[in-house]
Amino acid sequence: MDKLCGVIERGVGGFYYANTENGIIECRAKGIFRKKGMTPLVGDRVEVELNPDKKTGMIAEIFERSSVLVRPAVANVSQMMAIVALESPKPNTYVLDKLIASAEYAGLKISLCFNKSDLTEDTKLPELYEKAGFEVVIASAAEEKNIEKIKALLKDEITVFAGNSGVGKSSILNKIICEERFETGKVSDKTERGRHTTRHSELVKLPFGGYIIDTPGFSSFELESVLPEELPGLFREFGQFLGACRFMDCRHIAEPDCGVRKALDEGKISESRHESYKLLFDEVKQASQKY
Numbered sequence: 001m002d003k004l005c006g007v008i009e010r011g012v013g014g015f016y017y018a019n020t021e022n023g024i025i026e027c028r029a030k031g032i033f034r035k036k037g038m039t040p041l042v043g044d045r046v047e048v049e050l051n052p053d054k055k056t057g058m059i060a061e062i063f064e065r066s067s068v069l070v071r072p073a074v075a076n077v078s079q080m081m082a083i084v085a086l087e088s089p090k091p092n093t094y095v096l097d098k099l100i101a102s103a104e105y106a107g108l109k110i111s112l113c114f115n116k117s118d119l120t121e122d123t124k125l126p127e128l129y130e131k132a133g134f135e136v137v138i139a140s141a142a143e144e145k146n147i148e149k150i151k152a153l154l155k156d157e158i159t160v161f162a163g164n165s166g167v168g169k170s171s172i173l174n175k176i177i178c179e180e181r182f183e184t185g186k187v188s189d190k191t192e193r194g195r196h197t198t199r200h201s202e203l204v205k206l207p208f209g210g211y212i213i214d215t216p217g218f219s220s221f222e223l224e225s226v227l228p229e230e231l232p233g234l235f236r237e238f239g240q241f242l243g244a245c246r247f248m249d250c251r252h253i254a255e256p257d258c259g260v261r262k263a264l265d266e267g268k269i270s271e272s273r274h275e276s277y278k279l280l281f282d283e284v285k286q287a288s289q290k291y
């Protein structure tokens, strides 16, 4: 029996499309996975047993995953690139900080792409995140600005594109692959919301190495199991100030002699990041009390 290795690029209604050395093979999963309670995921590295027609096959093995995300459901992601529109829809720092914290928790590399730079000159937000220690690109899909910089960050990684509907994920992706392959949708003038043009996750092989996953708009990965005391560790720029807190169990919210709050007063930590931290702290605290 012919066997091939491949990567699942797409899954629709029980069919999986694996990219192999023989091209894309349409596969079903063997019954054994269902018995084990396992579902093949987009991003999975698999072994495919070819059917006699050589065009279709069965997934016979799923190789060990380096990471698993639940929402969107993808395996082996190594990087999260957050796409934020500088304008239309207006950026929401809380939503972005929650997304970043969830990617930190999942152990992913993080990069931030601020899109639609053709609509505004204001670069305060990208500067804020650069100062906080993130890899930042200011780009415009419309004007094809800094697409090469984005490509350099994507090379050899499996990157999930994240960000609200309408920020331009599919538009950037089309520029990167130099093809109008992904449908884009208008942002409503009234609500400033996108229309959820992209419906399911799909892996796209990059000609220069690596994969990218276009996802339906979503705003964070799972944060349900984060404990309140783990949260400061998900705000990377807090790290160097944590040692200066008087109390070992300082929450960095209202305690005296808090290193983080001192850094906040001195402008070394941004107010919006600390604001997001406080809101998220309440969220994870409530979630952890449910159990």
Ligand SMILES: Nc1nc2c(ncn2[C@@H]2O[C@H](COP(=O)(O)OP(=O)(O)OP(=O)(O)O)[C@@H](O)[C@H]2O)c(=O)[nH]1
Residues within 6 Å of the ligand: 115, 116, 117, 118, 119, 139, 140, 141, 142, 143, 163, 164, 165, 166, 167, 168, 169, 170, 171, 172, 183, 184, 185, 186, 187, 194, 195, 196, 197, 198, 215, 216, 217
């Ligand atoms: N002015 C401007 N408009 C852009 C830019 N990039 C994308 N757009 C527009 O923004 C709208 C939404 O773009 P999409 O690429 O569909 O956004 P998306 O993030 O994929 O949205 P969903 O698939 O709904 O999650 C479209 O009308 C694009 O033409 C840009 O750099 N500048």
Ligand SMILES: [Mg+2]
Residues within 6 Å of the ligand: 169, 170, 171, 183, 184, 197, 198, 215
């Ligand atoms: Mg899209």
Ligand SMILES: [Zn+2]
Residues within 6 Å of the ligand: 245, 246, 250, 251, 252, 253, 255, 257, 258, 259, 260, 261
């Ligand atoms: Zn503190």
